[in-house]
Amino acid sequence: MIDIKGTNEFHEHVDEEWCSILVKTGVYQPGTVPKHEPRATVDTVLDAVKWGMGRSRKAALREMEIFKDRVEVKGE
Numbered sequence: 239m240i241d242i243k244g245t246n247e248f249h250e251h252v253d254e255e256w257c258s259i260l261v262k263t264g265v266y267q268p269g270t271v272p273k274h275e276p277r278a279t280v281d282t283v284l285d286a287v288k289w290g291m292g293r294s295r296k297a298a299l300r301e302m303e304i305f306k307d308r309v310e311v312k313g314e
Contacts, residue, residue: 243274
């Protein structure tokens with residue numbers, strides 16, 4: 239679970255938002271609580287990718303809404 243700790247600590251030193259994801263494979267033990275809390279816990283690597291893509295999509299949509307409010311659309 240050292241990867242989760244590293245991601246959580248690295249997040250504090252960069253401008254971008256980093257998110258730790260625990261994938262329930264490898265050393266994961268069902269019913270245990272990780273020493274370092276991840277942002278998300280998923281069953282498979284594909285689920286982790288989907289979670290990250292969904293998170294990025296939501297952020298992009300929020301940015302588009304902010305930008306749309308700043309730009310005057312011709313014809314309106």
